[in-house]
Amino acid sequence: MSDELRIVDPLLRDAASISPGERNFRLNWVVNRTRAASGAPLLCPEFVVHQGRRVRIVDLRDADELLGPQGYIPGVDWLPAASAYPVLAALPKAEPLVLVSRDGVDASVLAARLESEGFEMVGAMNDGMLGWRHLGFSIARKPEILKARGQLRKIEPDPDDGSRLTLMEIEEHVGNPFEVKWVRMAGLLLQGRHHCVDGRDDSGVVGTPGGDAGEFLTLLASTEVELGRELTHVEVGAIFHHVLDAFGAFYIHTDVTAAEKLLAAMRTDPRLTGPLEGVHGAEAIRRFFASPPEPLRDAVLTHMLEPNHQGCGHLKLLLTNEAEYGVRRGLADSFLRHFFESRWSGADECEHVVLAGEHDEKGVLVIRIDTEIFPFTQIPLVSPMCHNSQMFVSHPQVASYYRGQLAEFICRLPDVFRAPEGIAARIRARSDELAERQTGATLSRLAAGLPIFEVTFGLDGRVDVGYRGAVPGREG
Numbered sequence: 403m404s405d406e407l408r409i410v411d412p413l414l415r416d417a418a419s420i421s422p423g424e425r426n427f428r429l430n431w432v433v434n435r436t437r438a439a440s441g442a443p444l445l446c447p448e449f450v451v452h453q454g455r456r457v458r459i460v461d462l463r464d465a466d467e468l469l470g471p472q473g474y475i476p477g478v479d480w481l482p483a484a485s486a487y488p489v490l491a492a493l494p495k496a497e498p499l500v501l502v503s504r505d506g507v508d509a510s511v512l513a514a515r516l517e518s519e520g521f522e523m524v525g526a527m528n529d530g531m532l533g534w535r536h537l538g539f540s541i542a543r544k545p546e547i548l549k550a551r552g553q554l555r556k557i558e559p560d561p562d563d564g565s566r567l568t569l570m571e572i573e574e575h576v577g578n579p580f581e582v583k584w585v586r587m588a589g590l591l592l593q594g595r596h597h598c599v600d601g602r603d604d605s606g607v608v609g610t611p612g613g614d615a616g617e618f619l620t621l622l623a624s625t626e627v628e629l630g631r632e633l634t635h636v637e638v639g640a641i642f643h644h645v646l647d648a649f650g651a652f653y654i655h656t657d658v659t660a661a662e663k664l665l666a667a668m669r670t671d672p673r674l675t676g677p678l679e680g681v682h683g684a685e686a687i688r689r690f691f692a693s694p695p696e697p698l699r700d701a702v703l704t705h706m707l708e709p710n711h712q713g714c715g716h717l718k719l720l721l722t723n724e725a726e727y728g729v730r731r732g733l734a735d736s737f738l739r740h741f742f743e744s745r746w747s748g749a750d751e752c753e754h755v756v757l758a759g760e761h762d763e764k765g766v767l768v769i770r771i772d773t774e775i776f777p778f779t780q781i782p783l784v785s786p787m788c789h790n791s792q793m794f795v796s797h798p799q800v801a802s803y804y805r806g807q808l809a810e811f812i813c814r815l816p817d818v819f820r821a822p823e824g825i826a827a828r829i830r831a832r833s834d835e836l837a838e839r840q841t842g843a844t845l846s847r848l849a850a851g852l853p854i855f856e857v858t859f860g861l862d863g864r865v866d867v868g869y870r871g872a873v874p875g876r877e878g
Contacts, residue, residue: 413522426658426758427456429688431498431523438526442510443517445525447534448593448651450475450500452605454785455580457498458557462486462508463531465548472531473541475502477579479554480547483508489552490516497557498523506530538589540780567765567791572855573867575788582606582784587800588777591807595653595753596800598714599844601763601792602657603755606783609769609795610804611837611844612716613653617801618645619720619737620840621808623729624833628825633733639740640818646744646751648811654741655755656713661687664711673701688756693746703742707735713757716844726843728836764791766845766854766873768798773861775803782859794849801837806830850875 413428420428434449450459461474462483468474481489483503490512493499499521501509509526516524527534535541575581583606596614597607610617622641626632633641646652656664665687668674677698681690694702705711712718720727721734745752769784786795809829813821854870 421758426756427498428523429756433688435525436528438510440510440514442514443525444506444510444513444528445500446528447537447539450527451534451537451539451583451585452607452783453498453500454606454787455578456557457500458493458554459500459502459527460486460490461502462512463502463504465551467504467531468547469543469545472504472535473543474531474547475534476540476542476583478502478547480551481554482551483512485552486512487515489554491519493521493554495520496522500525500527502527502534503530505532537593538586540584540586566853567788567793567855569855569867569869571789572765572767572857573865576782576784576857576859576865576867581788582782584780584782586777587775587779587781587803590781590800591649591777591804593650595651596797596804597653598655598716599766599794599796599841600655600714600757600761601786601794602757602759602761603655603786606785607795608781608783608797608800609786610797610801611841612714612720613655615652615654615714615737615741616716616720616840617805617808617837618642618652619729619734620833620837621805621812621829622733622737624829624836625809625812626730626733627832628828629819632730633736635736635739637818638733638736641812641815642737642740643744644815644818645808645811646749649808651751651753652741653753653755654714654717655757656711657757657759658713659760660711660713661691661756664705664708667708667711668702668705671701671705674698691754696746699743699746703739706742707738715761715848716840719844719847720840723843727840761848762792763794763849763852764788765852766794766796766849768796768854768856768870770799770856770858772858775799784857794845794852796841798838798841802830802834805833805837809833845873846875849873 411432413432434445436444438444459475459478461478461480464482501513503509506526506529509530513524513526590608596610596617597603598613599609599611622633622638669678677695681687709718709721712721720729721731724731741752745754767784769782781800784795786793809826813826850873852873854873856868856870858866
């Protein structure tokens with residue numbers, strides 16, 4: 403085993419003694435943390451925007467900057483840099499802390515100092531507010547923040563009493579700036595990703611069944627129907643790589659249970675027994691799967707494509723119910739091969755996230771916006787954790803717009819296939835119908851009987867929450 407695999411980050415040394423959710427949170431923090439040339443810990447704005455109220459974000463700039471062109475991140479604490487250190491130094495050293503300055507420089511200096519004094523999860527937001535604005539994330543300029551100088555909010559976990567979520571709890575959740583952040587649709591297309599509806603993801607999400615993988619497969623399946631033929635493995639790869647180049651981050655998730663099954667199966671494979679002998683611990687395993695030795699990749703892929711080794715419930719159901727989900731198994735396998743081969747070849751935008759814990763969702767949240775979506779429309783990123791309870795979160799309106807953009811894009815790839823005139827609109831319509839059918843099939847199995855809440859965000863800041871009944875169940 404390489405020296406790199408033996409390295410264990412201090413945050414993960416006691417991983418066996420903490421909950422799966424906490425272990426997953428720490429691992430994601432470690433994976434997303436980088437270092438400046440000075441050694442200061444950095445966190446990119448794309449990671450910060452998805453964090454919920456558990457993470458404290460502190461703005462270090464002066465008052466005129468908060469209300470100026472750059473604005474501030476809704477929900478931040480305000481501590482001007484000149485007086486910030488003693489206040490922050492008194493916080494618990496295990497508290498997740500993100501520091502923000504104009505360009506990230508002042509924040510990185512203070513983050514490095516706090517880390518050197520024992521803070522376990524502290525980082526400066528890379529490129530500061532300039533980077534945040536560049537990516538299209540929302541800002542505020544309300545003068546009320548000036549009254550909150552030096553007043554740090556209390557961060558306390560909510561108890562989970564095991565009951566189903568109520569309308570009042572949902573209303574409080576979606577009205578909380580720590581649980582809902584915003585990004586322009588154009589920014590979401592170019593730098594964002596679509597998460598799965600899975601409630602175990604504790605960050606702010608735009609949810610759709612299967613995330614980017616589910617959407618892409620739905621689009622490819624609809625394209626095959628409209629073309630009247632199957633796409634070849636080469637065509638699938640060409641389309642996928644064009645999409646990566648144009649749309650950026652691409653998300654698939656698994657979970658700890660599926661990952662453990664996968665690893666156990668691989669340890670019994672004579673082709674992999676030796677290379678896996680010394681790979682133990684969460685970080686070492688993550689590093690191995692992030693880039694297996696090249697001679698072993700075909701063997702690893704054989705195991706990764708098994709449905710029982712898929713931690714995404716939607717993808718697992720899609721792989722095992724070809725007729726109901728409308729996606730042929732060969733098409734799905736072809737795509738997954740291209741995804742992992744690209745990831746192993748250095749395509750960092752191919753994200754394979756491991757979620758912790760079992761499904762324990764208490765409700766389904768359907769997110770809508772009371773306007774037609776345009777590239778400049780602000781889209782809400784909603785946390786699936788409400789009062790310490792999981793929720794399935796779905797953005798059907800946003801997902802449909804995304805499918806339309808994908809359909810138009812792939813039909814303009816002359817090096818892949820010659821698309822008949824008008825086929826893009828037909829592909830979008832068919833993929834919308836297929837996605838609706840798949841969503842119903844997945845939720846009927848994973849969320850049967852749970853309450854459905856529809857949340858509509860208005861352009862005027864109004865948020866309407868309604869109860870739509872319960873998810874119908876289905877056998878199988």
